Structures are given as C-alpha cells and as structure tokens.
Amino acid sequence: MKKILYLILMCGFSFQFLIAQNQGKVSYHGQLSINGSKIVNQYSDTVSFAGPSLFWSNTWWGGDKYYTAEVVDWVAQDWDATIIRAAMGVDESGGYLTSTTNKTANYERITTVIDAAIDNDMYVIVDWHSHHAEDYETEAIAFFTAIAQEYGDNPNIMYEIYNEPLEVPWSTVIKPYAESVIAAIREYDTDNIIVVGTPIWSQKVDDAAANPITDYDNIAYTAHFYAGTHTQWLRDRILAAMNDGIAIIITEWGTVDSDGNGGVATESSNAWVDFMKEHDITNCNWALNDKNEGASALVPGASTAGYWSDSDLTTSGKYVYQVIKNWEGALIPDESGGSQDPENPEDPQEPEEPVVSLDNLNHDENVNVFVNNAQQLIIQLPDNFQNASFVIYSQQGQKLVHEHNVRVQTSQVPLQNYVPGLYIVIIRLHNTIHQYKIIKK
Numbered sequence: 001m002k003k004i005l006y007l008i009l010m011c012g013f014s015f016q017f018l019i020a021q022n023q024g025k026v027s028y029h030g031q032l033s034i035n036g037s038k039i040v041n042q043y044s045d046t047v048s049f050a051g052p053s054l055f056w057s058n059t060w061w062g063g064d065k066y067y068t069a070e071v072v073d074w075v076a077q078d079w080d081a082t083i084i085r086a087a088m089g090v091d092e093s094g095g096y097l098t099s100t101t102n103k104t105a106n107y108e109r110i111t112t113v114i115d116a117a118i119d120n121d122m123y124v125i126v127d128w129h130s131h132h133a134e135d136y137e138t139e140a141i142a143f144f145t146a147i148a149q150e151y152g153d154n155p156n157i158m159y160e161i162y163n164e165p166l167e168v169p170w171s172t173v174i175k176p177y178a179e180s181v182i183a184a185i186r187e188y189d190t191d192n193i194i195v196v197g198t199p200i201w202s203q204k205v206d207d208a209a210a211n212p213i214t215d216y217d218n219i220a221y222t223a224h225f226y227a228g229t230h231t232q233w234l235r236d237r238i239l240a241a242m243n244d245g246i247a248i249i250i251t252e253w254g255t256v257d258s259d260g261n262g263g264v265a266t267e268s269s270n271a272w273v274d275f276m277k278e279h280d281i282t283n284c285n286w287a288l289n290d291k292n293e294g295a296s297a298l299v300p301g302a303s304t305a306g307y308w309s310d311s312d313l314t315t316s317g318k319y320v321y322q323v324i325k326n327w328e329g330a331l332i333p334d335e336s337g338g339s340q341d342p343e344n345p346e347d348p349q350e351p352e353e354p355v356v357s358l359d360n361l362n363h364d365e366n367v368n369v370f371v372n373n374a375q376q377l378i379i380q381l382p383d384n385f386q387n388a389s390f391v392i393y394s395q396q397g398q399k400l401v402h403e404h405n406v407r408v409q410t411s412q413v414p415l416q417n418y419v420p421g422l423y424i425v426i427i428r429l430h431n432t433i434h435q436y437k438i439i440k441k
C-alpha cells in the first residue's frame with residue numbers, strides 16, 4: 001500500500017514538472033517585429049527572450065565543439081532558453097573567411113544550431129562575429145543572403161550583422177555598411193528582426209539613436225555589457241536611446257569583467273538583470289563554452305551533448321542558468337495566467353465554440369492522445385518509453401511543432417491560437433508511427 005502511494009506521489013510530481021518543461025515558444029509568439037523600443041509578438045504583445053550565446057565558432061578555438069544539436073536541445077529543455085546566439089567567427093584564425101575548409105565548417109556549425117533551434121521551437125540569433133565587418137561587406141552580403149534565402153520564411157531567425165564595431169563612426173562607417181547588408185537580406189526576408197552593432201564594442205547606442213536606420217522596418221541595435229566593468233552609466237545610455245525610440249537587444253552580456261575574466265560581480269549583475277526585465281530587453285549571455293575564464297558557463301571538459309549537472313556549471317554558469325530559467329518575458333498566456341485583454345474579440349485567449357476535434361488515424365492504446373477543455377493537445381506516452389518524437393504539421397505541410405528526443409511522459413501543446421483548419425500529428429515511438437488528425441473549426 002505504501003508502495004502504491006509512493007508511486008502515485010511520484011507520478012503526480014513528474015506530471016507537474018514535465019508539463020512545465022515542455023512549453024513551445026515560437027509556435028505561440030510567431031513572427032516578431034519591432035514597435036518603437038520594444039519587440040512584439042504576432043499578437044502585438046511586448047515580449048523578451050533570454051538564452052545563452054555560444055562562443056566564437058572558429059575552428060579549434062574550443063567553443064566550436066558546442067555547436068551541436070544536443071547542446072541546443074539541452075538549453076531549450078533544461079534551461080528553458082527561448083533564444084540562442086550562434087556567433088560565427090569571421091576574419092580571425094579558424095574563421096569563416098580564412099579558408100575554404102573553415103568556410104564550410106563554420107557555416108555548418110551555424111546551420112546546425114539554426115536547425116536545432118527550429119526543432120526546439122526557439123528563436124536564434126545568427127551573428128557575424130567580427131570587429132571589422134565594414135572590411136568584409138561583400139562577404140557579409142553573400143553570407144546573409146544565403147541565410148535569408150534558406151531560413152527567411154522562418155519566424156525563428158534574427159540576423160546580427162555586426163557583433164562589435166571598434167572605435168569607428170556610426171554615421172559614416174557602420175550605418176552605410178548596415179544599410180547595404182540589410183538591403184540584401186530584405187530581398188529574401190522582408191520582416192525578420194535585424195540587429196545592428198554600435199560603436200565602441202556595441203556601447204554607443206546613443207550614436208544610433210541620434211541617426212537611426214529609417215529605410216527599413218524591424219531594425220534593432222546592439223548593446224553589450226559586462227557587469228564587472230559596466231554600471232549605471234551604460235544603463236542610463238541604453239534607456240535614453242530607448243526613450244529616443246530605438247529598440248535594443250543585448251546580444252552579449254557577462255557577469256564578469258569586460259575582458260572575460262574576473263569573478264561574478266553579483267550585485268552589478270543583479271542590477272543589470274533587473275534592468276533588462278523592467279525594460280523588456282532580449283538578451284544572450286556570453287558564453288556557453290568551457291574555456292578557463294570567468295565568463296564561461298561550463299567547466300573545462302563539460303560534455304558537448306548537454307545533460308550537464310550542477311557541477312558542470314561554473315559560478316557564472318549557475319547564475320546565468322537561474323536567470324534564463326526564471327525569465328518571464330516570453331511566457332505564453334497559459335503559463336502566466338493570461339496576459340490578453342478579455343474585452344477584445346480578436347483575443348486569441350477568447351474561447352471559441354465549437355473548437356477542436358481529434359481523430360485517431362491508426363489507434364494504438366500504448367499512446368494516449370486527447371484535446372482537453374483548455375484546447376491543449378495532451379500526449380501521454382507509455383511507461384518506460386524510449387526514442388519518442390512528435391511533429392505537428394499544418395495542412396500546407398508546415399512543421400509547427402517538432403519535439404525530437406522527447407524526455408517527458410506527458411507533453412502539452414497549446415492549440416488555442418491555431419487558425420481554423422486541418423492539422424496532422426505524427427508521434428514516433430520506438431519504430432512505430434501513430435497519426436492523428438486535428439480539425440479546428
């Protein structure tokens with residue numbers, strides 16, 4: 001009897017825990033855009049995202065080994081990261097422009113991370129990680145054209161076209177470079193957010209605010225900070241730029257000194273995290289890497305397949321894990337208790353009648369699939385399941401959700417915001433395929 005009670009308690013616990021781990025993000029927030037100084041989702045709600053930045057992708061620099069699908073899976077599923085940044089090394093040794101071999105290798109690292117981010121329903125920043133991007137404008141145009149052609153229809157992607165300019169002028173160097181690269185991206189992708197670096201290691205956001213790019217929509221500007229070095233004066237500058245009407249994304253921040261060393265500056269980091277939360281600033285922490293320096297989130301030798309325990313994280317890594325895990329800027333209404341206006345008939349939260357029906361196309365009692373009253377698709381896998389994945393396709397064949405390597409017994413997918421139509425759910429379990437048809441009226 002005791003044993004049964006114990007089992008029931010354990011099941012109840014894992015059910016709660018597992019559901020919280022399995023929230024989709026891009027499938028809810030969809031196409032992002034810039035509205036004044038904020039990022040808004042497809043429902044025009046202000047949102048912000050938090051996640052890690054990978055280290056320079058350059059071959060043999062050490063950070064390259066973490067450009068794996070498994071690492072992206074892990075930070076999505078264990079850290080609850082809703083964004084990740086792929087920092088493609090460009091012009092330094094082992095970088096994209098240094099040899100044909102390095103070009104292919106770096107490009108593959110970036111697309112591995114993009115593909116895994118899409119699979120994990122996350123946003124992903126594709127970063128041209130250079131301090132001299134204006135010297136490689138032609139190459140940047142070719143690179144971003146290729147990325148936009150391949151991924152521009154996808155809401156997951158953000159383009160970061162210049163990581164950290166040095167002491168070069170905004171108006172005569174960075175802005176003209178940015179406008180050329182943006183024009184090339186917009187040939188293939190008319191809407192996804194493009195982030196532009198600012199002078200002095202992306203600290204002079206005031207220069208961009210004084211002379212912003214106005215020929216294109218959905219442009220944001222980069223600010224970087226390291227809490228051990230940068231304090232209130234940089235927050236004041238960022239806030240002034242936002243008040244002037246430009247959007248800021250902190251594509252890189254560290255808990256330590258600006259050279260990547262030093263200990264975690266806890267008080268200063270707390271002030272910065274509060275600031276980013278208060279002003280809805282999307283951010284990525286530098287860096288998801290095991291280099292022996294303060295800024296690294298991982299201890300030397302940490303696995304390149306994720307599954308890190310607490311002891312695999314550095315002091316900074318433990319701090320950052322908590323920041324990302326507890327970030328609330330991208331909660332979907334079910335999680336937050338509802339952020340939509342109930343008076344608004346357009347509101348995606350508004351109940352619709354009749355709603356969703358589900359047909360089982362090839363029944364198997366091992367898998368329990370149903371739609372609950374809250375319009376959530378519930379997928380319950382059998383005990384001791386292995387090698388499970390599921391995909392939801394729209395009628396047009398677009399992959400709306402893809403969970404591969406499912407590690408939770410019960411998954412929950414919100415369907416409230418799906419437009420009326422037919423959807424196909426395919427669940428793969430061991431070597432069997434289970435198909436379901438959803439009709440939303």
Ligand code: MG
Nearest residue numbers: 152153189192
């Ligand atoms: Mg697009």
